[in-house]
Amino acid sequence: MAREKSSKDNAKALFHSLRSAYAATPVNLKIIDLYVGFAVFTALIQVVYMASVGSFPFNSFLSGVLSCVGTAVLAVCLRIQVNKENKEFKDLPPERAFADFVLCNLVLHLVIMNFLG
């Protein structure tokens, strides 16, 4: 009983500390996190759809899912490079990081458009 209670307390304390720590992150990083969450959510919807109606034009499914995963990954890379707490990228101007992000997305979506069929 005591162990269950303490584990439940622990879980609550963990949840609270996670929440407070996350609330302290700057707003621009939170926006990027929201974008990543949106991309992953879209990918999940596509997977559920494929599971329900079948995967016939497999290249379309693949390009759709991989485009969502790809934008999520690139947004995470952008977040890493823009984050002020990251010591390795302190002399990288955020404009340069954003320009790289846009370029990589352009290449990704060019490939997607080609593969979509």
Place this chain on the structure above:
Amino acid sequence: MAAPESSAAAVPTLYTNNALRNAFGGVLAFFILLLIGVMAFSIRLFSVIKYESVIHEFDPYFNYRVTQFLAKNGIYEFWNWFDDRTWYPLGRVIGGTVYPGLTLTAGTIWWLLNSLNIPLSVETVCVFTAPIFSAFASWATYLLTKEVKGTGAGLTAAALLAMVPSYISRSVAGSYDNEAVAIFALIFTFYLYIKTLNTGSLFYATLNSIAYFYMVCSWGGYTFIINLIPMHVLLCIVTGRFSSRLYIAYAPLVVLGTLLAALVPVVGFNAVMTSEHFASFLVFIILHVVAFVYYIKGILTPKMFKVAVTLVVSVGLAVCCAVIAVLVALVASSPTKGWSGRSLSLLDPTYASKYIPIIASVSEHQPPTWPSYFMDINVLAFLVPAGIIACFSPLSDASSFVVLYIATSVYFSGVMVRLMLVFAPAACITSGIALSQAFDVFTRSIKFQLPGIASNTEVDAAETSSSTAEAQNDVEKSEETSKNRPSKKSKKKEKEEKPLPKAKAEKKRLLALPLDSSVISLLLLILLGALYVVHCVWAAAEAYSAPSIVLTSRSHDGLHVFDDFREAYAWLRHNTDVDDKVASWWDYGYQTTAMANRTVIVDNNTWNNTHIATVGTAMSSPEKAAWEIFHSLDVKYVLVVFGGLVGYPSDDINKFLWMVRIGGGVFPHIKEPDYLRDGQYRIDSQATPTMLNCLMYKLSYYRFVETDGKAFDRVRQTEIGKKYFKLTHFEEVFTTHHWMVRIYKLKPPKNRIRGKTKKPKTKTSTTSSRAKRSGTGKKNPWH
């Protein structure tokens, strides 16, 4: 005030000395690289000089034919090309089964040159593509090694790669094969990966994915990249070198790389469904988990982090086990566990000989012998271990990658001799590092011990070794505030620099080797390099420049040239109809379609084992049965290569055992023991009757006794068994000058069948009796 003035004057000269030295070094490196490129190009031209500008071997002829088609019809026709001149009557979808990188590259070069009004023919462009790309590959090696260890190591590695015999063997002028551009793509992809790892820039990650796409287009060996890089990422995670640069280097590559690989028609959906790619996805997931764990660790307190860990472990473990169980069941349900035959034969070297005799029969797929290592990489064989040790001091992400690359490529080169080619760049990189470090140590020892230079070396040490970056920063800072207080800043810098270099110089003098031993060692290293160069030039000139379509031999009465292959193909081209089908063993398929322009039954692609077994069965059967098989395939001419008159060892009689084995693997009425006497294939008087009656024997030795009266076979070194015989179902139409290629025509079926006349009254009874006869247990499917 004289001291500050002189020191004020010393500051700009210090800066300009540094800049001048850097500029001079840069220009020198550029010229060295240019010379390395020229050397890489010219060492591969021996075959053009000794023979002629001709395409070599077998596979390059197919690539040449595809490039001709691309140059003539354009790229849309190329993607949709269905080739009906090969694998008759099945045909082959070229667009979907060929790796397009090489042909698209050569086609682009040809189109570019022709649009600039430089009218080079397609053949010239094809012949010289490989040397040009080997020059690019040596520059890519320079870039890669520079990222690992610095410019000196880069230049040494580039020079070594330009000459290494293993790479020369697959990229001479005329060897128009996939590896010619694929090795460049391999090294360039690795360079961009290391560059991304070192800088953490997303721009280089994009370039990395595009270079990986070029590699996937070029060669089936791209699976090496997509398995080596995840292995390296895993190694970095496990050894505690996880950083955000690693994430940026790997994650975009996996997503973009998989998409780009799926774009190439040859790979298609294999990019997500075969086991060769699963490692990349697994490491992708692991990387995300590790990154997430690091992130959570960063934002939580240690106590809370422990709580989180226990919670996640208890819940996550159950989910993980379920997912893994599902995956394992999926993979284990396929008989090859999802791997392709060729990849399986790499992991289990005995696999091919047990299950796929065609893969086992290719000589390039055999394991290499020990001497081939010394032939192919020569001096590098003992520089490689020194290079591996040099990579460990200090160990960085890039040098751990080089160590992993060389370890895996050594293993795979031991399995298949063709993969020595992947091992060669790794050997050059590590040897370049080792040589450059050795030169560094020796020249530094000499520099610190030469009398009279010792006093200047302190200033030298101040300029070069006491971090030129700091000096430049100081100089920049002093430039910014130079208007205000030049003297004070320069004085401070001079003071803090003076004690530093003294300590460093002392330390370096302690680490220096004795002068005479370092001079002698330097000379010995230069001698080693000279021996390497001599060996490479010899290997390029003598061993690897034979075009194998033209043979030469020297005897007491001069040089003999054997141009029989082209003679035979030219005869076919000019003396047969365009739609005539030619049957031969699969080795000669590509050359026949490219040079003779006739439809063939089987060729070097070997994708259909049953079709090859059909031809093998026909070659192993008696004349009538063989005629039936060939007639059912609409064959008009049969081509046989025979080396008995001149002593050419790679003829069809020596390949006969594979015809029997492959044919017997599909058609059980061909039994190998029927052809063996005491476990050996013999064609002399001790040969078995099955052997003496089979089509291959008859077509090879028909009228052979007329050459010297005794029918002495120079390859097998005996007289043949059956010397006087006639052909009943074939007629000889052409034999080349040295009897190396013999072409026979199928005789048309007789109008009257002797002994069996068809009477309309008894028609039904004969058909029924014939049906009864064929139903009674005759295993031969051709009757």
